[in-house]
Every structure is written in structure tokens, then in C-alpha cells.
Amino acid sequence: MARMNMIEAIRSAHDVMMDRDPSVVVLGEDVGYFGGVFRCTDGLQRKYGEHRVIDAPIAEGGIIGAAIGMGVNGLRPVAEIQFADYIYPGFDQIVSELARLRYRSCGEFFSPVTIRTPCGGGIRGGQTHSQSPEGIFTHVSGIKVIMPSNPYDAKGLLISAIETDDPVVFFEPKRIYNGPFDGDPDKPAVGWGSHPKGEVPEGYYTVPIGEAEIVRPGDDLTIITYGTLVHVAVAASELTGIDAEVIDVRSMSPLDTETLADSVNKTGRCLIAHEATRFSGFGAEIAATIQKKCFYHLEAPIGRVAGWDTPYPHAFEWDYFPGQRRLAAGIMKVMEAE
Numbered sequence: 001m002a003r004m005n006m007i008e009a010i011r012s013a014h015d016v017m018m019d020r021d022p023s024v025v026v027l028g029e030d031v032g033y034f035g036g037v038f039r040c041t042d043g044l045q046r047k048y049g050e051h052r053v054i055d056a057p058i059a060e061g062g063i064i065g066a067a068i069g070m071g072v073n074g075l076r077p078v079a080e081i082q083f084a085d086y087i088y089p090g091f092d093q094i095v096s097e098l099a100r101l102r103y104r105s106c107g108e109f110f111s112p113v114t115i116r117t118p119c120g121g122g123i124r125g126g127q128t129h130s131q132s133p134e135g136i137f138t139h140v141s142g143i144k145v146i147m148p149s150n151p152y153d154a155k156g157l158l159i160s161a162i163e164t165d166d167p168v169v170f171f172e173p174k175r176i177y178n179g180p181f182d183g184d185p186d187k188p189a190v191g192w193g194s195h196p197k198g199e200v201p202e203g204y205y206t207v208p209i210g211e212a213e214i215v216r217p218g219d220d221l222t223i224i225t226y227g228t229l230v231h232v233a234v235a236a237s238e239l240t241g242i243d244a245e246v247i248d249v250r251s252m253s254p255l256d257t258e259t260l261a262d263s264v265n266k267t268g269r270c271l272i273a274h275e276a277t278r279f280s281g282f283g284a285e286i287a288a289t290i291q292k293k294c295f296y297h298l299e300a301p302i303g304r305v306a307g308w309d310t311p312y313p314h315a316f317e318w319d320y321f322p323g324q325r326r327l328a329a330g331i332m333k334v335m336e337a338e
Contacts, residue, residue, distance in 0.1 A: 001199050001200065001201055001202070002199075002200060002201075002202050003192070003193055003198055003199060003200075004151045004155075004192065004198060004200040005151055005177060005178050005179065005191060005192045005198070006148070006150070006151045006154050006172065006176060006177045006178070006192070007038055007039055007040050007177050007178070008151070008200075009151035009152070009154045009155040009200050010040045010116070010154050010155065010158060010172065011039070011040050011041060011042060011043070011044070012155055012200065012202065013154070013155040013156075013158040013159050013162070014026060014040075014041060014044055014078065014158075015044065015047070016159065016203060016204050017076075017078075017159055017162045017163075018044065018047075018048050018052065020204065021076060021162075022052075023074060023075045023076045024052075024075075024076045024077075024078065024162060025052045025053070025054065025070060025075050025076070025077050025078070026041055026044060026052065026053045026054065026077070026078045026079075026080070027053075027054040027055075027056050027063060027066065027067060027070075027077060027078075027079055027080070028041075028054075028055075028056055028063055028079055028080030028081065028082065028116075029055070029056055029057070029058055029063070029080070029081075029082045030055065030082070031044075031045075031053060031054070031055060031056075031080050032044075032045035032050060032053045032054060032055040033045060033055060036080060036082075037082050037083075038118060038174065038177060040080070040116070040172075041053065041080065059089070060081055060086055060087060060088075060089040060090040061089045061090045061092070061093055063079050063080075063081065063090065064079055064081075064090035064093040064094060064098065064113070064115065065090070065093045065097070066079075067079040067111075067113045067115070068093060068097055068098050068101070068111045068113060069111075070111075070113075071110070071111030071112050071113045071167075072101070072109055072110075072111045076112050076114075076162055076163075077112075077113050077114070078113075078114045078116060078162060079113060079114070079115050079116070080115075080116045080117070081115060081116070081117040082117075082118070083117065083118055083119075083125075083128075083129050083131075084117040084118060084119035084120075084131055084132065084133055084171060085128050085129055085130070085131045085133075087115070087117055087133065087169075088133075090115075091136075094115070094137070094140070094143065094167075094169070095140050098111060098113055098142075098143065098167045099140050099141065099142030099143045099167060100142055101142075102142065102166075103141075103142060110165050110166070111167060112162075112164065112165045112166070112167070113167045113168075114158070114161045114162050114167075114168045114170055115167070115168065115169045115170065116158070116170045116172060117169070117170070117171060117172065118171075118172045118173075118174040118177075119131065119132045119133070119134065119147070119171045119172065119173060119174065119227075120132050120173045120174060120175055120227060120228055120275050121175065121275065121312050121317060121320070121321055122174075122175030122181060122185075122228065122317070122321060123174060123175060124314065124317060125312075125314075126312065126313070126314035127311035127312045127313070127314065130312035130317075131276075131312060132171075132227075132274070132275045132276035132277075132307070133276070134147060134169075134171050134252055134276060134282055135276055135280065135281050135282035135285075137169045137253075138252045138253045138282055138285065142166075142167070143166070143167045143168065143169055143253070144161070144164070144166055144167070144168045144169070144209055144210075144251070144253055144254065145168075145169050145171070145251070145252040145253040146161060146168060146169070146170050146171065146209060146250065146251050146252070147170075147171040147172075147173065147226050147227045147249075147250070147252065148172070148173075148227075148250060149173070149176065149197075149215075149226060149227055149228070149230040149231065149248050149250070150176075150180070150192070150195065150197035150198070150230075151192055151197060151198050151200050152197040152198075152199065152200050152207075153197065153207050153213075153248075153250060154172070155200055155201075155205075155207075156205055156206050156207030157170070157206075157207045157209065157250065157251075158170060159204065159205070159206050159207075160206045160207060160208065160209050161209065163206070164209065168209075171227070173227040173228040173275075175228045176227075176228050176231065178191060178192070179191040179192050179195075180192065180195055180231040181228055181231055181232070182231050182232055182234070182235035182324065183229075183231070183232035183235055183236065183321070183322070183323035183324040183327065184235070184323065184324050185318050185323070207250075209251050209254070210251045210254040210255070210256055211250065211251065211256050211259070212247050212248060212249050212250055212251070212255075212256035212259040212260060213247070213248045213250060214245060214246070214247055214248075214259070214263065215230060215234065215246050215247070215248050216233075216234050216237060216244065216245060216246035217245055218237070218242075218243040218244045218245035218246070218267070219243050219245070219266070219267060220242050220243040220244060220267060220269070220335065221242055221243075221244045221245070221267050221269040221270070221271060221331060221334060221335060222244070222245045222247065222260075222263040222264045222266075222267045222269065222270045222271070223236075223237065223244050223245070223246045223247065223270075223271045223272075223273060223327075223331070224247050224249060224260055224263075224270065224271070224272045224273070224286055224290075225246070225247070225248065225249065225272070225273040225274060226248055226249040226250060226252065226274065227274070227275065228275060229273045229274060229275055229322060229327075230246065230248045232273070232322065232323060232324060232327055233246045233273055233327055234246050235324050236324045236327035236328045236330075236331060237331065239324055239328050240328045240331050240332060242331050242332075242335060244271075244331060245263050245266075245267060247259065247260060247263055249286075252282055255285075255286075255289070257289050257293065260286065260289065260290065260293075261289075261290065261293040261294055264290050264293075264294040264297065264298070265293075265294050265297040268297055268298060268299035268300075269298070269299055269300050269334050269335065270287075270290050270294070270298070270302045270303065270334070271302075271303040271304070271305065271327075271330050271331060271334050272286050272287055272290075272302065272303065272304045272305070272306075273304070273305045273306065273322055273327055273330070274306050274307075274322075275306070275307050275321065275322060276306060276307055277306065277307050277308070277309055277310075278304060278306035278307060278308065278309055279309045281306050281307075283304050283306055284304075287302045287304065290302055299338070300334050300335075300337035300338060301334075301337055302334075303330050303331075303333055303334040303337075304330075305322045305326055305327050305329075305330040306322060307320055307321070307322065308320050
């Protein structure tokens with residue numbers, strides 16, 4: 001076991017899989033010589049060579065298209081899109097080709113592509129480097145969508161993603177690359193060194209795709225969230241004094257509906273939180289699922305806390321970001337409702 005931040009855990013996952021499987025290759029903008037804009041692939045090109053860690057031009061459609069071709073021909077490509085905000089030029093390749101390849105070929109062909117991309121705000125990236133488009137991809141049949149909230153899960157889930165024969169979009173909340181963030185921007189930053197999920201095995205292990213995790217047990221209220229907001233939800237629960245059960249979704253597609261429903265049936269109240277825009281966000285799908293599976297156990301309307309229905313503002317970042325105070329207000333609203 002070793003202490004790792006999320007960047008180091010993601011790099012370790014690449015290293016472990018490239019060492020175990022010569023068909024694993026990495027491609028993307030600056031992933032080789034510079035080791036990635038966030039250093040997640042630092043040192044891999046020196047270790048495995050330019051033929052396995054490939055620097056690509058700024059052409060997201062080309063990166064994903066090339067990865068699909070590699071996958072069809074027996075490789076297991078890990079494609080990095082430098083920021084989730086720039087995944088859209090490759091959207092047609094993902095939706096029309098990657099997600100549908102197995103279906104349209106009646107199972108004859110598949111392409112095991114993993115697309116890694118940093119997402120979310122909290123780093124003063126403004127509207128062009130802060131988006132959380134995970135909900136767009138959960139709407140596409142044929143791909144898996146993952147977002148870890150800590151180094152341990154990041155490494156284990158990335159290894160699982162690389163090993164699966166299905167395409168995966170792997171979102172990485174960049175605000176917590178270097179440490180957990182509790183939603184209070186005025187506090188000094190903390191690292192992963194003292195966090196239990198900062199303890200990461202150096203070798204091979206997996207975290208199953210499609211399984212949520214209860215990160216804080218509780219009896220009064222269920223908070224369903226993922227990514228950075230897992231840590232905010234725990235802090236907001238402690239701030240309010242409400243005994244909330246916090247669930248880290250981890251895998252949005254496939255979604256672990258059983259764990260979510262069991263918790264809400266126990267507590268009778270539910271709050272859903274995500275950083276992405278509220279309208280048509282992934283929280284709406286979770287709310288519909290909870291309403292269907294837990295209708296007769298609900299004691300109050302399902303609550304939602306999310307980003308505003310605007311582009312991510314640069315000057316008002318902390319008004320947009322669902323921090324401790326907004327989640328605490330959401331908790332109290334659900335608790336006081338009848």
C-alpha cells in the first residue's frame with residue numbers, strides 16, 4: 001500500500017495495465033512527452049515507448065476515431081481528452097460509432113475504448129474548463145459512464161474500465177485530484193495523505209463497475225451524489241447535525257439502483273446533488289428511479305441541489321458550485337418537508 005493522490009492513482013492504473021497487457025495503449029494531447037496537462041501519464045512514454053504512449057494533435061474527433069480503430073483491431077486504447085469541455089468534437093464518433101459498434105455488427109465486433117477526461121469546476125477554469133457533461137453520455141446506450149471520488153476508487157475503477165470489452169467514459173473531477181474538497185473555498189487545501197481512500201495498493205486490483213458505495217451511514221436522510229460533491233455532502237451533513245446516509249454513485253451507467261433504493265426505503269427522505277447543470281441533469285434520472293422504487297416509503301418530496309442553469313461563471317464560481325451552505329440548505333428543506 002502507498003499514499004497516493006488521484007493523479008498518482010490514475011497514473012499507477014495505467015502503469016499496472018500497460019505492464020500486464022501489451023495491447024493497452026495510451027493516446028491524447030500531450031500525454032507522452034509532457035505526461036498530460038495534469039501529469040496523469042507522466043513517465044509512461046519514457047517507460048513504454050512512443051509506439052504505446054502516443055501524442056496526438058488537438059483533434060478530439062481524430063483521437064476518439066483512432067482509438068475506435070485501434071480497439072477493433074485488438075488493442076485496448078485509453079484515450080485522454082484534455083478537458084471534458086472539449087469532448088464534444090468527438091461526440092459523433094462516440095455516439096454513432098463506438099457506442100453502437102457491437103449492436104450494429106450483431107456482436108461480431110467491439111472496441112474496448114476507455115476515454116478519460118477531467119471534469120468539473122473549482123479551479124477557476126471558467127465556462128470553457130469547468131463543465132460536467134456526464135448526463136449527456138448516460139443518455140447514450142452502449143457505453144458505461146464512471147466518476148470516482150477518491151484515489152482508491154479511481155485506480156480500481158480505471159483498471160476495471162480498461163479490462164471491460166465495453167466502451168467507457170471515465171470522468172475525473174479535477175478539483176479533487178490533489179485532495180478532498182469539502183465545499184468551503186475559504187479553508188486551506190488539504191491533501192489525500194490523511195484520508196483513508198488515499199491509501200492505494202501499488203499493484204493490480206479492481207473496483208467493480210456498477211456498484212455504489214455508502215460512504216457515510218445514516219438514518220434520517222439519504223444523499224445521493226458522486227465526484228467532488230461526495231465530500232461536500234459529508235461535510236454538509238456534519239454541519240447540519242442531520243444523520244444523513246451519503247451514497248457515492250461512482251458508476252452512473254450502469255446504475256446501482258438497488259443500493260440507492262434500499263437506503264431511501266430506510267430513511268424515507270432523499271436529496272440528490274451534482275455539480276452539473278440542474279435541468280435534465282443526471283439527478284433527474286436518479287429522482288425518477290427513486291420515485292418509482294421508493295414511492296410508498298417517501299415521507300417528503302425528493303430534493304435536488306445542482307449547478308445553476310447557466311454556463312459556469314468565472315467571477316461567481318462559488319455561487320454556482322454546490323458548496324456546503326447550499327447542500328446544508330437542501331438537507332434542511334427535505335427534512336422540514338412533509
